[in-house]
Amino acid sequence: MDRLPQEVVTHVASFVEHQKPAVDFWERQKAVSKLPPYATLSRKWQLAIESRTFRSLQCKSSELPTLIHFLTRQPHRKRLLLFLTYDVVLPTYTDNECAKFETAEDMRKNNQAFTYAIHALFQFLKTWDRENDSSVFLDLLDIHSPMDGRHRGPDKYEEDQEQYGLGKRYDLWEHRYEKSLLQLLDHPKLPTLSCVSRFQTHSPSRPIEPNSAILLTTKLPNVESVTLNLREQPRKDPHVRQQARHDLAVALPALSTLPVREFGLDFYYHDPCNHYFSTPSALLPSAPSTDHLSLALHTLSQSLFSLRLDTVVISSDLYWPSNLSTPPTWPNMRQYHVHFEMTAPDGAWYFVRDPSKPEGDDEEGVNDSDNSDDEPDTESDTYSDSDSFFDSSSVFRPDTFNERREERAAGNYPGRCFRTLPSDTLINPLLLAMARSAACMPKLEEMSLTSTMCDPDGAGFEVRFYAVGHVRHDDLEPGDSDQARLDWLVGAWRPNDDTLDVWREGRDGLLVRFIE
Secondary structure, X not given: OOOOOHHHHHHXXXXXXXXXOOXXXXXXXXXXXXXXXXXXXXXXXXXXXXXXXXXXXXXXXXXXXXXHHHHHHOOHHHHHOOEEEEEEEOOOOOOHHHHOOOOHHHHHHHHHHHXXXXXXXXXXXXOHHHHOOOOEEEEEEEEEOOOOHHHHOHHHHHHHHHHHHOOOOOOOHHHHHOOOOEOOOOHHHOOOOOOEEEEEEOOOOOOEOHHHHHHHHOOOOOOOEEEEEEEOOOOOOHHHHHHHHHHHHHHHHHHHHOOXXXXXXXXXXXXXXXXXXXXXXXXXXXXXXXXXXXXXXXXXXXXXXXXEEEEEOOOHHHOOOOOOOOOOOOOOOOEEEEEEOOEOOOOOEOEEEOOOOOOHHHOOOOOOOOOOOOOOOOOOOOOOOOOOOOOOOHHHOOOOOOHHHHHXXXXXXXOEOOEEEEXXXXXXXXXXXXXXXXXXXXXXXXXXXXXXXXOOOOOOOEEEEEOOOOOOOOOOOOOHHHOOEEEEEOOOOOOOHHXXXXXXXXXXXXXXXXXX
């Protein structure tokens, strides 16, 4: 085997199965690669196997010293690494504390642990700026405490759920930390990393404070692709939500100093399940008609090649601000996709009730009390002195929490989903702004605007544009890609003529299709 060229050995090694596919969360945590033993066969096999095992690595912050050890023992391994997934492990907490909301001290410790983990990783990767010419895709995948949900382990997690269901255990689960956002401290001391070309964050249960995510990204001067998965603050805390949304808008322009070509933002926000609910405005009281976040995204988008926004609350200012003095330009934009929420930043609904459909059980006031006989309140917010799960000290008494009451305050209870028809007053200006912006994108290949609205009868809301030559799996006829297409999946609703006229201007032969 040693007589064979390295290329041949590498090709043979490529047929060795990496690991058994994991079917669930627990198996993914225990998955072990089958490749390392083959690296002991010879020097050539070592290089062939390590080109696979070190190509993509996942590391917890608690395991970082081990990772550093294996990568520095043989310097060539650094050159092999292309994808690094990093999980930050926060301080653990006790069973008693599972029934307590995070305190200011808990948040302080979590911020310190998060900051230390990020600084330690960046300090290590900084050495690559001097030693390694290859670029790395850095994925901040998960941030968790060992006592968060499934991270407790399968046996304890299932046991805790069973005891909770029997009323023998108090546990807030994810509600313990749902209002917490992780902050990056000592940002000026964080080194810059020229070796990172792509960066993304996930961690939906333990999200990063938006401004901290931007500050972290600005430390990557060569990054070309950025995807940030963040969380918009709950609507039941309108002042906190307003300020956090504005802070993100203020921070976003910093990305314009980077060579970012592709930008994705998932600013997670859940539509109210009660469509009678009046959503508080997410705009600052000092500027109640200014959508700073949509304006900031509009400015950023003009330097991009690709933009993807998911579950965001937007206004028409994203595409075409109302106070423009000169038309904007997107000279390089090729992919522009937006998945927007049913409510606008000022709290108005983009959708209304379809008058052709009966009101039925979604009528306002039906089963609308906290203690309805039909839907009893099963979430207790009291405890008894005889509760034996907790220590005798009052500090370990469970915090009061009534999930039904919290859901009502957030507009999620009772469930009244009836808004399935676009509001002409609000949707048409949004669609017209989209059409006007598309006319200023000479290299546009694909563009879409999709709502989170889902009609139980099957009709959603989606507008899709494809340039000539771009084939989609759902193209209706052979040869569809020979002309530009504008597809409307909006049920029986139709946009106004002004919007269609703007789309057709400058696009000879544009095929407009209404697909029902």
